[in-house]
Amino acid sequence: MVNIINECLGEDSREQISAGIVVKAMLLNGLGFVSAPLYLFGQFFQGKATEHLLGKDVSSEQLNDDRLGRVLDGLYVSGITSVFLKVCLSAVARYGLSCERAHLDATSMSVSGAYLNSSEGIPIAGTVPIKLCHGYSRDHRPDLKQFVMNLVCWGDGDIPAFIELADGNQSDKARFAGVIEHFQHQWDFDGLYVADGALYSADNIKQLNSLRWISRVPMTLSAANSLIEEIDESAFESSALSGYRIAEVSSCYGDIRQRWLVVESSQRRGSDLKALEKRLEKATRRTQTQLDKLSRQPFACEADAQQAINKFEKTLKQHRLTQVVIVEKPQYDTPGRPAKTAIPTHLNYHIQASLTLDSDVVERHQRRAGRFILATNVLNSPAFATDDAHSQAADELTLSADDILTEYKAQQGVERGFRFLKDPLFFASSVFLKSPQRIMALAMVMALCLLVYNLGQRQLRQALKSANETIPNQLSKPTQTPTLRWVFQSFMAIHLIVLNGQQQVLNLNENHRKILRFLGSAAQEYYLLC
Numbered sequence: 412m413v414n415i416i417n418e419c420l421g422e423d424s425r426e427q428i429s430a431g432i433v434v435k436a437m438l439l440n441g442l443g444f445v446s447a448p449l450y451l452f453g454q455f456f457q458g459k460a461t462e463h464l465l466g467k468d469v470s471s472e473q474l475n476d477d478r479l480g481r482v483l484d485g486l487y488v489s490g491i492t493s494v495f496l497k498v499c500l501s502a503v504a505r506y507g508l509s510c511e512r513a514h515l516d517a518t519s520m521s522v523s524g525a526y527l528n529s530s531e532g533i534p535i536a537g538t539v540p541i542k543l544c545h546g547y548s549r550d551h552r553p554d555l556k557q558f559v560m561n562l563v564c565w566g567d568g569d570i571p572a573f574i575e576l577a578d579g580n581q582s583d584k585a586r587f588a589g590v591i592e593h594f595q596h597q598w599d600f601d602g603l604y605v606a607d608g609a610l611y612s613a614d615n616i617k618q619l620n621s622l623r624w625i626s627r628v629p630m631t632l633s634a635a636n637s638l639i640e641e642i643d644e645s646a647f648e649s650s651a652l653s654g655y656r657i658a659e660v661s662s663c664y665g666d667i668r669q670r671w672l673v674v675e676s677s678q679r680r681g682s683d684l685k686a687l688e689k690r691l692e693k694a695t696r697r698t699q700t701q702l703d704k705l706s707r708q709p710f711a712c713e714a715d716a717q718q719a720i721n722k723f724e725k726t727l728k729q730h731r732l733t734q735v736v737i738v739e740k741p742q743y744d745t746p747g748r749p750a751k752t753a754i755p756t757h758l759n760y761h762i763q764a765s766l767t768l769d770s771d772v773v774e775r776h777q778r779r780a781g782r783f784i785l786a787t788n789v790l791n792s793p794a795f796a797t798d799d800a801h802s803q804a805a806d807e808l809t810l811s812a813d814d815i816l817t818e819y820k821a822q823q824g825v826e827r828g829f830r831f832l833k834d835p836l837f838f839a840s841s842v843f844l845k846s847p848q849r850i851m852a853l854a855m856v857m858a859l860c861l862l863v864y865n866l867g868q869r870q871l872r873q874a875l876k877s878a879n880e881t882i883p884n885q886l887s888k889p890t891q892t893p894t895l896r897w898v899f900q901s902f903m904a905i906h907l908i909v910l911n912g913q914q915q916v917l918n919l920n921e922n923h924r925k926i927l928r929f930l931g932s933a934a935q936e937y938y939l940l941c
Contacts (some may be wrong), residue, residue: 412431412434412435412438412501412859412863413429413431413432413434413435414431414824415431415494415501415778416429416430416431416486416494416498417429417431417661417919418497419486419489419490419493419494419497420482420485420486420489423793427468427473427833427879428465428469428473428474428478430482430486430794431476432465432466432469433478433482434481434482434486434856434859435465436456436465436474437479437856438465438859438860438863439455440455440456441857441860442860442863442864442899443455443752443899448779448879454471455471456471456474456845457471457481457656459471460907461474461916463907464636464877464937468653470863474603479850482852483847483848483849483852483853483856484848484852486852486855486856487849487851487852488756489846491574491576491599491851491852491854491855492573492574492575494855495571495573495574495855495858495859496597498859498862499570499571499572499573499687499862502570502862502866503565504513506848506866506869506870508563508565508567508568508570508913509567510565510567510572510598510600510602511566511567511602511603512565512566512567512602512603512605512606512748512818512821513563513564513565513566513572513594513600513602513603513604513605514563514564514565514569514604514606514821514822514824514825515561515562515563515587515590515591515594515605515606515610516561516562516606516607516822516825516826516829517559517560517561517562517583517586517587517609517746518549518559518560518829518832518833519546519547519548519549519550519557519558519559519560519579520550520557520558520559520560520832520833520854521550521552521556521557522543522555522556522557522558522850523555525612531548531646532814538679539560540846540847540848540866540892541576541577541578541579541847541850541851542558542578542579542580542581542847542849543556543580543847543850544556544557544578544580545557545578545580546559546578546579546580546779547579547580550833557577557579557629558576558577558578558579558847558850558851558854559576559577559579559583559760560574560575560576560577560829560854560858561573561574561575561576561577561581561586561728562574562575562588562825562828562829562858563590563592563594564824564825564828566605566818566821568825568865568866568868568869569824569825569827569828569865569870570862570865570866570869571828571858571861571862571865572594572598572790572925573590573593573594574600574854574855575590575593576851576854582660583609583610584609584610584612584615587609587610587615588610588614588615588619591604591610591619592618595622597617598727602622602623603622603624603625603808603818603820604619604622604624604625604787605624605625605819605821605822606624606625606626606627606822607626607822608628609622609630610626610627610628611626611627612665613627613664613665613666614665615669615743616665616667616669616786617665617666618663620667620788622786622790623788624788625785625786625787625789625815625818625819626785626786627784627785627786627819628671628783628784628785628786630783630784632664633726634662634664635784637791638660638673639670639673639778639779639782639783639784640775640778640779640909642658643648643662643675643684645674646658646659646660646673647673648811648812649815650674650812651813651819652813652816652817654676654677654678654738655674655675655676655677655816656675657672657673657674657812658672658673658675658812658818659672659792659812660675662786664786667788668788668790669787669788669790670786670787670788670789670790670792670815671784671785671786671787671814672784672785672787673782673783673784673788674782674783674784674785674816675781675782676781676782676783677781678781679781680780680781680782681781682747682781683779683780683781684777684780686779687776687777687780691729691773693766694728694729694730695730695766695768698727698730698766699766700879701724701726702732702764702766703721705719705723706761706762706763707761708761708762709740709759709760709761710759710760710761710762711759711760713737713758716737716760716761716762717737719762720732720735720737720762721763724814727769728772728839729768729769729772729773729776730766730767730768730769731767731768731769731883732764732765732766732767733764733765733766733767734763734764734765735762735763735764736762736763736764736800737760737761737762737763738758738760738761738762738763739758739760740758740759740760741755741756741757741758741759741762742755742756742757742758742759743756744756755873776797776895783786785815785816785819786847787810787815789808789809789810789815791807791808791809791810792809792810792811792812793809797876815927828861828865828892830862830863831860832857832860832861867895867930868893868894868895870930871893871895871898871926871929872891872892872893874929874930875891875893875929876891878929880925880929882898882922882925882926883922884897885897898926901922901923901926902923904918905918905919905923905938906915906918914939915939916938916939919938924940927940
């Protein structure tokens with residue numbers, strides 16, 4: 412990666428430390444998982460074996476915010492997407508990544524500070540400055556400005572393959588088809604795209620019909636709502652994936668032939684039913700209070716009372732009124748209890764009614780619990796007959812219903828990547844992030860951190876599985892799927908010392924050596940094991 416960065420940004424003999432080494436230092440800082448945000452960049456390396464990690468004659472004093480800022484500027488000028496692509500291409504070639512599945516998602520990244528957006532928006536090296544502005548915040552911070560990161564990851568190890576940075580008010584539905592086309596242009600990808608409901612619209616699936624995709628169907632579509640509520644129980648079949656049932660139907664939404672899978676998760680159904688019960692209890696209390704208030708209100712005539720009943724019933728969503736009566740109550744001019752011979756001056760009318768849950772509405776919500784819909788334009792399936800021989804010939808990919816659900820569940824890998832990137836330490840200060848351009852460059856470095864992290868985790872897990880070996884996890888239990896965060900943390904007490912001119916590594920135990928063997932010779936060299 413150091414060589415790729417230096418090739419893209421160029422090297423100057425007057426520089427004490429190359430741009431590639433600075434980026435490597437930023438990755439080490441970002442993967443440190445300690446309270447050392449990037450505005451304390453130089454301080455992070457104080458007391459560490461900087462020369463051993465980064466190269467001869469490299470000191471922590473050279474890793475200051477000025478040098479960091481200039482490198483971020485250089486990354487932006489060189490083209491964020493193109494630099495990232497070169498690194499990704501190298502990773503695919505070196506580690507033999509499978510490029511058959513591509514997962515697309517987006518997230519918002521909030522920033523603090525008063526950033527001034529360029530009104531000119533002049534592209535440099537194909538990169539247009541983003542606008543840091545307010546928009547839909549997935550961080551639930553509508554008070555902060557933000558930008559949006561569109562990310563495509565390979566299904567093999569959740570390795571990032573493409574990054575695009577966009578304005579903070581981006582509409583995912585309007586942009587996702589364009590992101591796929593841009594990615595397609597860079598990678599000439601002939602595999603399967605997987606995305607959430609933001610991709611699914613009539614315009615998008617028409618635009619992408621020559622590609623193969625799986626997408627969640629948003630429940631804002633009336634056809635999806637009708638299907639999920641009205642589908643017969645007999646249409647469901649148990650999935651090979653534990654805890655799921657699937658019902659498969661055909662659809663021509665957007666004039667595109669596709670398969671729709673109504674998926675029911677038993678675990679999600681249980682949580683949805685509990686949430687429904689709480690919502691109904693809360694709605695009942697609120698609506699009963701409104702009804703009590705209405706019952707105390709006097710009306711001048713029976714027609715007015717009936718009109719109030721009709722108006723109130725129109726506001727009811729989960730309830731209905733029963734035993735509705737309008738009661739006459741005589742009114743007297745004199746205060747206190749009237750005499751038996753007193754004549755009322757006028758009559759008031761009051762509403763009496765009971766509130767009950769609407770069983771049809773409740774049943775409809777119960778049927779929806781735990782269900783969602785997946786769509787794909789891959790028509791070939793062992794259990795799905797198609798009479799379109801041309802489509803079968805043109806699309807050799809065959810996916811069963813379980814295959815489709817499995818591919819969609821792998822979408823969680825991109826979401827885990829976003830959680831990794833949203834570590835607040837990345838944006839703890841705006842000391843050197845003086846412009847949207849530097850924000851974009853830093854976001855690309857963050858994506859490089861995710862790439863390195865997931866590659867290391869993939870390599871370790873594959874090596875453990877291949878050798879049928881395990882290492883202890885946080886609970887000291889054997890595992891073949893450790894997180895790299897835990898591995899990094901287990902190495903934090905290791906130190907490099909120089910004694911009588913000889914380097915020695917302290918506190919390296921047999922478990923550390925075992926992990927390093929599975930990570931390969933490049934990792935072992937840092938610990939003087941080869």
